[in-house]
Amino acid sequence: MVPTPRRGNQPSTSSVIPAAERSQVEEERPLERGECVKIRSVFIRGCPLQMELEDRKNWMTIATLLRTIESYRILKLERNCFEVDPTTADDVRDMVETYTREQKVYSKLQKTNGINPKHFGIWNLPECNYKTACNIVQTAVEHSIPNQQVLNRHYRPATSETYGETNFCQMESICKELKIGEDDVFVDLGSGVGQLVCFMSAYARCKKSIGIELSQQPAEFAAKVGNGYKCLMKFFGKRAGHFELHRGDMLDNRFRQLILQEATVIFINNFAFSPSLMLRLKENLLSYLGNGVRIVTTKALEKSVDLNERSADGFNSISDTRELRSLPDNVSWSSSTVQFYCTTMNVDKLFKYHEERRRRPSGSPEYQEEHVERRTRGRPRTSGYNSPSTSSGAKRVRPIEMEEEFLEQDSEEEPPVKRTE
Numbered sequence: 001m002v003p004t005p006r007r008g009n010q011p012s013t014s015s016v017i018p019a020a021e022r023s024q025v026e027e028e029r030p031l032e033r034g035e036c037v038k039i040r041s042v043f044i045r046g047c048p049l050q051m052e053l054e055d056r057k058n059w060m061t062i063a064t065l066l067r068t069i070e071s072y073r074i075l076k077l078e079r080n081c082f083e084v085d086p087t088t089a090d091d092v093r094d095m096v097e098t099y100t101r102e103q104k105v106y107s108k109l110q111k112t113n114g115i116n117p118k119h120f121g122i123w124n125l126p127e128c129n130y131k132t133a134c135n136i137v138q139t140a141v142e143h144s145i146p147n148q149q150v151l152n153r154h155y156r157p158a159t160s161e162t163y164g165e166t167n168f169c170q171m172e173s174i175c176k177e178l179k180i181g182e183d184d185v186f187v188d189l190g191s192g193v194g195q196l197v198c199f200m201s202a203y204a205r206c207k208k209s210i211g212i213e214l215s216q217q218p219a220e221f222a223a224k225v226g227n228g229y230k231c232l233m234k235f236f237g238k239r240a241g242h243f244e245l246h247r248g249d250m251l252d253n254r255f256r257q258l259i260l261q262e263a264t265v266i267f268i269n270n271f272a273f274s275p276s277l278m279l280r281l282k283e284n285l286l287s288y289l290g291n292g293v294r295i296v297t298t299k300a301l302e303k304s305v306d307l308n309e310r311s312a313d314g315f316n317s318i319s320d321t322r323e324l325r326s327l328p329d330n331v332s333w334s335s336s337t338v339q340f341y342c343t344t345m346n347v348d349k350l351f352k353y354h355e356e357r358r359r360r361p362s363g364s365p366e367y368q369e370e371h372v373e374r375r376t377r378g379r380p381r382t383s384g385y386n387s388p389s390t391s392s393g394a395k396r397v398r399p400i401e402m403e404e405e406f407l408e409q410d411s412e413e414e415p416p417v418k419r420t421e
């Protein structure tokens, strides 16, 4: 088979002759090893995107991108000229050629007449809004995981490694409610294919967005999603926060410093996590977090109750938990709304409790009086809910050590509070 020469600058045939008929008119040019197409960016600050033609899943991504650009009707492209899905490498070459011709004209005009920032609307803004962040991350996910079934098969149901995703609409709501932004370090413990980490880097532009995923298959997909996301953000010329996607166990020592010293918002989709994993997570990691750090979960870490002799040794003694606004259709694994929670670390709570006990031993008239009054007034407001999202200045004292410190001082007045392990 002798390949026909490419058509150079001649008009594309792809939009005129369907692929099946075209193959009878002219022969397909065979794919060369490592052959790439370059899609030049029309966006302010945008960089070109290079894609290998050999990889067939790139074809649909290219078509999607070109359709997005065409839909703005800024380039002089025939209406819906990229509507037909490419079925051959030649279809893709033709699409890119058609686009590039008009992109060059547009770029030249921009150089002589100056850039019109209104062109391409929200796509030309330096930052992603919700819509563009969703669009870019979703394109990266679809590009990297063309067959989601692979993922579903990989996950073992009813284990801590059960598959399920949080939807972007819920994430946007959490960002607004908790005012997550550029000063925050967001860590997703059990990040799956990394879509939330990319979303937080694009939408909230957190100083750092980090994902840690244990399972091999989703971690491999996550690496691809991250790579695709990075290239797309460059193509659209968008500013983003730094992001990293790691494979490993969230309890591994190598992540400890990052989680305990840097994280200001920790996200744990713990809906299917086993009780033993949750216990290890709380005892070995989360209880060392500093004041003000927020932990978002799909199952409450512990109910917020007033501290007393029984409840003074639980996770609740160093944190406050509340329900977050939870939207319909907020997760992939259920059509019912899943409740999200925010636990704010409040190490002072335990200090205050022991101080009060020292001042007013239980049984004393003052203690009784105050507790009766409190019960009638309702629950006292705890301080951590609106704490700034920073871990700086946090008291990094392990609650158990704190408690022992207090118990030592308390010991003459009262028998120590019994710890239940």
Ligand SMILES: C[S@@+](CC[C@H](N)C(=O)[O-])C[C@H]1O[C@@H](n2cnc3c(N)ncnc32)[C@H](O)[C@@H]1O
Binding pocket: 160, 161, 162, 163, 164, 165, 166, 167, 188, 189, 190, 191, 192, 193, 196, 212, 213, 214, 215, 218, 248, 249, 250, 251, 269
């Ligand atoms: C339900 S998915 C959540 C994905 C993503 N965070 C979201 O909400 O869209 C939970 C993930 O946690 C991962 N996981 C379970 N145990 C883990 C561990 N010890 N360390 C890291 N990841 C873990 C599972 O493999 C799974 O991908």
